[in-house]
Amino acid sequence: MAGWRKRTGARAAVWLTSAAAFVSVLLGITNIATTPSGPLIDVVPPEIVQTAGFTGALTGFLLMLAAYGLGRGLQSAWVLAVVLLPLSAAQGLLQASELSYPLIVLSLVALVVVAVNRGAFDREVDFTATQWAATAALVGSLAYGTAGTYALRDGFPSVSTPTDALYFTVVTASTVGYGDVTPASQLGKAFVISSLVLNVVSFAVALGVLFTPAIEARLTSALGRMTENSLDILEDHVLVLGYGELTEPILEELDDAAVDYVVITPDEAVGRALREREVNVLTADPSDENPLERARIREARAVVAATNNDAEDALSILTARQLNPEVSIVAASTDRENVTKLKRAGANTVISPATIGGHLIVESALGSSDSEAVAEKLLEDGDSER
Numbered sequence: 485m486a487g488w489r490k491r492t493g494a495r496a497a498v499w500l501t502s503a504a505a506f507v508s509v510l511l512g513i514t515n516i517a518t519t520p521s522g523p524l525i526d527v528v529p530p531e532i533v534q535t536a537g538f539t540g541a542l543t544g545f546l547l548m549l550a551a552y553g554l555g556r557g558l559q560s561a562w563v564l565a566v567v568l569l570p571l572s573a574a575q576g577l578l579q580a581s582e583l584s585y586p587l588i589v590l591s592l593v594a595l596v597v598v599a600v601n602r603g604a605f606d607r608e609v610d611f612t613a614t615q616w617a618a619t620a621a622l623v624g625s626l627a628y629g630t631a632g633t634y635a636l637r638d639g640f641p642s643v644s645t646p647t648d649a650l651y652f653t654v655v656t657a658s659t660v661g662y663g664d665v666t667p668a669s670q671l672g673k674a675f676v677i678s679s680l681v682l683n684v685v686s687f688a689v690a691l692g693v694l695f696t697p698a699i700e701a702r703l704t705s706a707l708g709r710m711t712e713n714s715l716d717i718l719e720d721h722v723l724v725l726g727y728g729e730l731t732e733p734i735l736e737e738l739d740d741a742a743v744d745y746v747v748i749t750p751d752e753a754v755g756r757a758l759r760e761r762e763v764n765v766l767t768a769d770p771s772d773e774n775p776l777e778r779a780r781i782r783e784a785r786a787v788v789a790a791t792n793n794d795a796e797d798a799l800s801i802l803t804a805r806q807l808n809p810e811v812s813i814v815a816a817s818t819d820r821e822n823v824t825k826l827k828r829a830g831a832n833t834v835i836s837p838a839t840i841g842g843h844l845i846v847e848s849a850l851g852s853s854d855s856e857a858v859a860e861k862l863l864e865d866g867d868s869e870r
Contacts, residue, residue: 493719494604498554500594501565505547507587508572512541514583540575540587543568554598554605562598562605569595604719604783618690625686629653629679639672640665657683718764719783721745725770725800726791727754730816730837734788735763746779771799773807781808789831790816798822798829805830 547568553561569591576587633640634649642665643649652665656679667673721744724731731747738745747763748770749755755767768775770789781787787804789797797815804813815831817823826834 494554494557494601495719497565497594497598497601497604498551500590500597501547501554501569502551504569504572504587504590504594505544505551507590508544508547508575509541510544511576511579511583511587512539512544540572540579543572543575547572557605557607559606559608562602565598566595569598618686621686622690625679625682626650626653626657629657629683632675632679636667636669636672636675639667639669641668642666653679653683656680657687659684718744718746718780720785721780721783723776723779723781723784723787723804724748725776725787725789725804726793726796727751727758728791728793730790730792734790748775748779771796771803773803776803776807781811784808784811787811787813788815789813789826792818794818794822794826798826801826801829801831 547565550561550565550568554565573588573591573595576584576591630646630650630653633643633652634646637643637649640648640652643652648665655661655665656676667676722738724734724738724745724747727747727749735745735747745764746766747758748766748768749758750767750769752767755765758765766775766779768778770776781804787801787808789800789804791797794817801813801815804811812833813831814833814835815826817826817834817836820836823834823836
């Protein structure tokens with residue numbers, strides 16, 4: 485069941501959408517540059533085939549944007565993906581090429597997986613007031629340029645439709661300046677000057693405000709420092725509450741078992757050190773509700789608390805049990821008398837490493853030849869279970 489959940493989970497939705505986006509772009513460019521051939525080539529008009537290739541590439545780029553948003557758990561990205569994936573499959577069909585079959589199948593499979601995992605993508609777009617203002621300025625400047633150019637079309641010999649006006653505005657705002665549309669009147673030239681200033685400024689501000697955070701996040705991830713956005717689609721993972729001497733061997737075992745996990749620690753230095761090792765870390769109090777919800781405790785397969793401080797572990801366990809009554813919680817007790825207390829706090833299993841180690845050491849000191857064998861057997865059993 486866990487394997488099926490992982491294959492059809494939120495992470496699979498992101499990867500399948502990304503794959504559909506890449507194939508859509510690649511196929512669209514290929515069909516624009518070449519003559520497609522397939523069983524539907526005689527049925528679909530050539531104009532539609534060519535248009536589907538062009539729009540297919542555009543849909544692919546938009547799907548890349550949707551995949552990025554899905555990676556952040558955005559609800560708007562889910563809606564965009566649900567709209568674009570059927571469109572991508574339809575465009576693959578209309579491109580009438582044998583190369584389109586993988587795109588059709590991939591888009592439909594991605595659509596099913598994205599739809600099934602609707603609940604994993606519930607975050608609202610968290611634009612700041614500055615970002616909303618930059619977006620409004622960008623849209624407003626383009627609307628100003630388009631409406632003004634069309635209203636003054638008598639002064640623009642090549643402008644006769646709103647599409648022509650929008651084309652001229654975008655070309656002007658992007659500073660490309662093809663020169664195929666130019667104002668022929670003094671009023672038109674004055675309008676173009678005002679439009680150029682507004683559009684260039686709004687484009688520059690929008691690019692800086694809207695895309696700089698995303699670029700910084702990608703660079704941070706590429707440099708090996710995980711951001712909190714990487715937590716948004718985690719599922720079936722282990723949540724490690726706190727960090728202490730007992731925690732490091734636990735992390736090593738989780739790494740060896742190739743299990744996803746998140747460490748919540750209030751220690752900034754520990755957090756930085758773990759991020760250097762590409763560990764998912766939240767620098768926060770593990771006994772607070774917000775960081776546990778941020779680390780998706782409701783989707784976690786298990787919770788581990790082992791910090792050498794039984795009191796802090798008990799508080800963390802209480803919070804974890806409150807947020808997810810069904811999750812398996814395992815704790816390590818530093819003092820043997822605290823085993824019962826940690827279980828009362830909500831731990832399913834409490835292990836006292838000191839007690840177990842002390843027992844084996846004494847048995848060995850008293851001449852038992854089986855203590856080392858028992859320790860080795862425990863390690864072997866752990867390896868075999870993986």
